Amino acid sequence: MGEEVQTAIHRHCRPFNIPNSEKKSPYESAKVMKGKEHIYKIAPYEPGKPIEEVKRELGLRDVIKLASNENPLGPSPLALEAMKKHLEEISYYPDGHCSILRHKLSQKLGFPPQCFVFGNGVDEIIHFIGLAFLEEGDEVLTVEPSFIRYDASALLNKAFLKKVTLPNFQYDVSLLLSAISERTKVIFLANPNNPTGTFLPQEGLRQLIERAEGKLLVLDEAYFEFAEDPAFPDSLSFLKEGADIIVLRTFSKIYGLAGLRIGYGVAKQETVRAIEHIREPFNVNYLAQIAAVSALDDEEHIRETRKTIWEGKRYLYRQFEEMGLFYLPTQANFIFVDVKRDSREVFQALLREGVIVRTGDIFGCPTFLRVTIGTREQNERFTGALKKVLGGVQ
Ligand SMILES: Cc1ncc(COP(=O)(O)O)c(C=O)c1O
The missing domain is CATH 3.90.1150.10 (Aspartate Aminotransferase, domain 1)
Structure with a gap:
């Protein structure tokens, strides 16, 4: 670096680094741009302490x-191995379409490739759903207590949040059914629920899907692989029957890839198409895609x-x-x-x-x-x- 440039950088940085009583920065009292008013209603996410x-x-x-x-056994060893093999390819942009993973999931779950959408974690898909479907004044239905990113998705788009309580921490279908109104646009349910670990079984889910016709039901199954109860629902069977639901799944939990940030949604093609309009082109990184493909095989x-x-x-x-x-x-x-x-x-x-x-x-x-x-x-x-x-x- 040339001496001139170094001096210029040094001079430029001085007001920030070294208190200088003689010289006042002309920017000291400058106004700072405020964010949009309604975003301050969204509580910034507080992650677990590192x-x-x-x-x-x-x-x-x-x-x-x-x-x-997170997974206490760490990441899938097959995923780790695959990433090591492909490390040097990170100078390329990732496949913006997640083609290999898309086809693999399509075969595994029995849905056409166009029925999948991928995100930088399920978090991002929750964000996309808000952006793609919610307008000011729409109602978003969810339960309390539950995963708090649903709130952000609603509030960011000036939608109204309606929360149904969980009596004894259990899903109560009749309460959910009676909370659905004309204005309800999107229903977010975590199944199993976070933080309670309780779940909505098949029959309850069927009733909800029937009552929620014309609404988008988001079933967040971040933890479904851990469910042991035989009454845990087969949500994809409803999607196969044509229900307007989007099922969200993640590689952060059972596959141990939380740090890579990758999750997916499976839904009707029209639903996915709407989200594709607002998805950023390279939202899922290269290594995450490589790892996810191998993790799926790591039985x-x-x-x-x-x-x-x-x-x-x-x-x-x-x-x-x-x-x-x-x-x-x-x-x-x-x-x-x-x-x-x-x-x-x-x-x-x-x-x-x-x-x-x-x-x-x-x-x-x-x-x-x-x-x-x-x-x-x-x-x-x-x-x-x-x-x-x-x-x-x-
Ligand atoms: C219910 C639920 N959904 C989604 C997520 C986020 O998943 P991801 O890591 O894929 O963004 C979490 C993470 O804790 C969660 O508890």
Whole structure:
């Protein structure tokens, strides 16, 4: 870099880096552009605390994260292998159409390739749905407590949010049916639900689909691979029958690829076509596509993950029962448990023990914690810490 340029950069940076009492920046009192008024109604997403941050803040060496429902066994080994092989190709733009993955899913699930839409995580597809279908004054129906990105999708598009409660944390079909109005445009349901882990079974789903004719029903199945209950619905069978639903699935959970950001939706072609109008051209990155294709074939990783989660869930149930804590039997890879204290305090105390979980206050349940089911070792570490903490926090 030439000396002249360096000096210019240095001069330019001075007002920001070095307090200079002699010279005032002409921009100091300049007005800052405000965002659009309605966006301030959307609460910025607060992700689970990263492991490195907790280590640094608390001076801890060994920290486990059971906060964001990631796969405790890590990524699919087949996906890792495939990515390593293709690393050097990242100088190319990704395939904007996700062709290989599209065809693979088309064969696996039995829908034409045009019925799939891909996103930088399911989060992005939820965002796309709002952009593509919602207008000011439309009504969006969802439940409470549930995944909070549905709120953002509605509010960003000035739609009105209507939330139905979950009596005893269970889906109540009659409440959902009676909440559907003329103005309802989109219905977002997580099945199994986050944070409760409870689910809407086949018959309830059928009733809802029948009543919701003319609306778009979004079934977010981010955790469906962990469902054990035989009553868990086969949502794709309704899509095959022609229902106007979009089923969302992710590679972040059972496939262990959360850091790559890739998810998909399967729906009627007209629904996908609408979303294609607003999708950015290269929204799903190159390595994510490579990894997802291989992860779909990694049956051993899927089997081992399920086994770990199902065994871990029974272990945690027993531990909670011994501790006298109420918990919700789950169909997902996390458990919502009532610690009967301010969960923020319990969360902080668990952090000091090197265990990161999620507090229930963000879901309107201030005495609950949501804990991701981990490996046996992680679950033991968590329950050991919880026993210690609950003994101390009054
Ligand atoms: C119900 C639900 N849907 C979607 C997502 C986001 O999935 P993705 O990582 O594919 O964006 C999550 C993540 O925690 C979730 O809990």
